[in-house]
Amino acid sequence: MKKKMWNFWTRARPLLSAFWGWLGLYLDDLLLISAGVCFTAAAGRSFGCSAALAVAGACCLGYGVVVARSRRGGGG
Secondary structure, eight states: HHHHHHHHHHHHHHHHHHHHHHHHHHHHHHHHHHHHHHHHHHHHHHHHHOOOOOOHOOOOOOOOHHHHHTTTOOOO
């Protein structure tokens, strides 16, 4: 029984490390999107609809740049 358990963790370790990497990437994206939503809502409440649309566009542009850099490997 002990040998089978060791074999399971040996096989599962690469999958778990890939899972944690994927989860971290997902949470980073979620944090970036929620920050954009907060900035857009704050601009809408403070300065009106046109400011909210401008902030939303800037957030989408910034998110696009971040995604493009991550697909290239983050190089400068």
